[in-house]
Amino acid sequence: SQELEQSPQSLIVQEGKNLTINCTSSKTLYGLYWYKQKYGEGLIFLMMLQKGGEEKSHEKITAKLDEKKQQSSLHITASQPSHAGIYLCGGEMADRGSTLGRLYFGRGTQLTVWP
Amino acid sequence: DGGITQSPKYLFRKEGQNVTLSCEQNLNHDAMYWYRQDPGQGLRLIYYSQIVNDFQKGDIAEGYSVSREKKESFPLTVTSAQKNPTAFYLCASSRRSGSSNYGYTFGSGTRLTVV
16 A cells, blocks of 8 residues: 555646645655655655645745645646656655654656646 | 765676665764665665664565664665566665654665666
8 A cells, every 4th residue: 555645646747837746645744755856866855844834945846734744745836847857755654653764655756847 | 975875876687696785874874774666656665774783674575685784884685585676776864863764865776677
């Protein structure tokens, strides 16, 4: 079973358009991470959210965590070809009722931005 | 600069062979992780270690083994028992605070191919 559900699986947008990627957890999140990945490369850290209702922005990317800490969204404003890649959400949650200490990941969203 | 180094970047294995993937970090992080990535599946946890000389199985540990003799190093051995080892392998590390981890950092990955 997938602990984190990420949607959509793929996204194709025209340059300049806005877009949103969603990440939903079945459990309360103690930390939610957003990463970007180019195919065949490592993960680049984008943002981390921990508090319910928290929102962070960096350049044209904004990430939010809902009050219940079970859902996060990543929003890109005025997309550019440089935004293309795979976006992954990773969440830390209580592992089978015991201690924290690992990240669960969604399946990723493949973003294509065409000029 | 501190970071995580994975080697080699590409690795080819004959069927029936064991191979070892290297992961070294100089971030002074307590915890280290191995993930496997297959197309469309996101990242799945193989093994993780919160402290030296201790490690836990993740979700797909069968056919893999690890050791954590030093804080800086967490090598992964893919054994001949792993029936489908062709994949992209990512190593990560994080700081530990209480029962939670933060500051997850990823290496650049090793692509393993069975020939």
